[in-house]
Amino acid sequence: MVEFDDTFRRQLHELFVWRRDVRRFRDDPLPNGAVDRLIETACLSPSVGLSQPWRFVIVDDAARRRAVIEDFKACNADALNCYSGDRAARYATLKLSGLEQAPGHLAVFADKTSDIGHGLGRATMPETTEYSVVAAITAMWLAARAEGIGLGWVSILNPDRIHAILDVPDTWKFIAYLCIGSPEVECDRPELEQAKWERRRGAAEFTLRR
Numbered sequence: 165m166v167e168f169d170d171t172f173r174r175q176l177h178e179l180f181v182w183r184r185d186v187r188r189f190r191d192d193p194l195p196n197g198a199v200d201r202l203i204e205t206a207c208l209s210p211s212v213g214l215s216q217p218w219r220f221v222i223v224d225d226a227a228r229r230r231a232v233i234e235d236f237k238a239c240n241a242d243a244l245n246c247y248s249g250d251r252a253a254r255y256a257t258l259k260l261s262g263l264e265q266a267p268g269h270l271a272v273f274a275d276k277t278s279d280i281g282h283g284l285g286r287a288t289m290p291e292t293t294e295y296s297v298v299a300a301i302t303a304m305w306l307a308a309r310a311e312g313i314g315l316g317w318v319s320i321l322n323p324d325r326i327h328a329i330l331d332v333p334d335t336w337k338f339i340a341y342l343c344i345g346s347p348e349v350e351c352d353r354p355e356l357e358q359a360k361w362e363r364r365r366g367a368a369e370f371t372l373r374r
């Protein structure tokens with residue numbers, strides 16, 4: 165039996181406040197075993213029917229990394245074209261990935277056909293497979309910050325391209341591409357808020373009572 169006291173709860177709250185999506189990394193290498201530890205933590209996450217549908221690909225190969233970076237550049241250029249005027253000008257100034265600097269690249273997929281969990285909980289909501297993988301990524305995100313490691317989620321990518329670059333089974337659905345490394349700075353405010361792209365809102369704006 166483990167009990168968590170007020171000091172822990174305060175620190176846990178600080179962890180939530182200080183977790184960031186990190187796009188600016190220093191060049192120091194990751195601490196030994198860091199990515200493996202994050203993956204182990206992810207595997208403790210809740211998953212529908214205990215299906216553990218997360219699949220991880222540690223991307224070390226330079227050519228594959230380069231191909232992912234090229235895909236990001238192409239997708240980001242397309243994304244910029246979807247905006248106009250002041251929004252486009254502002255979008256162009258945003259840094260939306262740390263792919264070129266991050267010492268760690270980790271792709272995360274959901275295995276939609278695994279028998280693990282025997283289908284429990286998925287019959288009416290098959291998308292719970294993907295939800296489970298996102299839950300695992302959130303756990304990694306927090307665990308990384310607790311170790312002083314920064315993690316950035318990159319979704320400005322073409323899933324089919326990523327599939328081909330990483331040569332993974334067809335039954336895996338691409339969920340996330342994560343950059344992992346030592347953050348250049350720590351901050352308690354989202355970078356997109358600092359850049360005045362969007363502001364973070366409080367719970368009252370998203371909560372109904374019925």
Ligand SMILES: Cc1cc2c(cc1C)N(C[C@H](O)[C@H](O)[C@H](O)COP(=O)(O)O)c1[nH]c(=O)[nH]c(=O)c1N2
Pocket residue numbers: 183184185186187259260261317318319320353354355356
């Ligand atoms: C599913 C998903 C996908 C993305 C993101 C997040 C999530 C949950 N985020 C990070 C996002 O911009 C960030 O979480 C918010 O701006 C809030 O900032 P903090 O995470 O609180 O620092 C993100 N950031 C970025 O720079 N490039 C990206 O492609 C993405 N994609």
